[in-house]
Amino acid sequence: MTNLNVPYEVAVIDEIQMMKDVTRGWAWTRALLGLMAKEIHVCGEPGAVDLVKSIMMTTNEDVEVYKYKRLTELQIEDSAVRSLDNIQPGDCIVCFSKNDVYSVSQGLERRRKKVAVIYGSLPPTIKLAQADKFNDPNNPCKVMVATDAIGMGLNLSIRRIVFYSVRKLFTNEVGNTEMGVISASAAHQIAGRAGRCNTQFEKGFVTTFKTEDLSTLKNLLSKSPEPISQAGLYPTSDQIEQYASHLPNA
Template identity: 25%
Template sequence: MKNLALFSNQNSFISKSWAYLRNLKELFPFAPILLLLTVTCHQIDLQEITSRLEINYQQASLIRNISFEDNQIVYEVRKKKENKAQFLNEIINIYNEIEIGKCIIYCPSVKSCENLIIELQTKMSKEIIAMYHGELSAKQKSAVLFNWKSGKIQIMIATNAFGMGVNVPDVRIVIHTVFRFDATHFFIGNLVQESGHAGRDGLPAKAIIMYSRKDIRTIMGIYLL
């Protein structure tokens, strides 16, 4: 830690992170804070942050309105088939669109992952399908990731536990089987981050978001008759 080069911090506008960064600055006074990231920040906020962290305001820059759009990813929204057999067939048809590459299917819970993998394995080769979620042991996760990166696994059924640090270039399609948006699930951010697993090799890729009537009721806060 003696050779710490710089600090970077996400969610810099959250005040509790300021104390954390201030403590780091005291421990490593010669390491610069190079990059602070937040969703919303105005000039007056920058003044407060630099004051609290004892950063020279004249040396700080506020960079906003930069697009990080992935042009190779095509987003598609589909109404989810209510019939289970039709839903499974649609998943299989989507996967069959891929000539070379992998597919990630995100589910909202461990139980839904388990149900989907059982159902898909009755219609497809079991060897190419795997499941990843937070309840797997470290050994199980390691084995699944090894087979995923080596190409043995072509379809990954996962919760949002499958995300950070998983970098495989040849993912062609990412499917979200539900669309949720409420106070406890910051789904839009997760959707963008998870969809970003597709097309990392720069080749065309697709992100498919499925929605149901239940999802719409949740989003709109109304009940459809």
């Protein structure tokens, strides 16, 4: 995210659809409303357009919408990977838990494959180092194992995205954790990391690890991302301190 205290001529907010995230959405909302810039470029999926427009109406901002098409082809494969023996150079296996990240990366290393690993709680410098290692055509590391953290702020040269699962743990609106199928929005965002423009691959591929997940993935990718109806909000430290000052005995 961009430092909110520095004035900019132009600022960029990427993955704006993350505003809907129950635990992290407030950071994108705060950036959208708090960036000190003359012009803000907001990048994200079409489902976020109406919400961003409605938020910007509250601050009397002018909103212009531009739509762009993907410049490279993305193909859904007709078969699942089924085994780590079938992992190829340029593959990124996307897992939705740290345990799966560890077990998959260890399984690949036992097969003498050099692996880059990225997950959300890694320090930014480590994430960038892992990304650089994977992107370097002269590095023997040709496979990546990652969580959906690869969809945020990293430029990766991925040939094929392999969904290790299409189900993950969610924190629902009342704060409880439950298992469910990922959204069409998440499927599009993650799959779209394969074969991106200006990488060494002119075409991207996507599939699943398990055969039983492939039809679900195809169905998700056939849908348009869901419209976003609400954004995350969270008070700043100053606001929390001010509120606490009114409740000295609480």
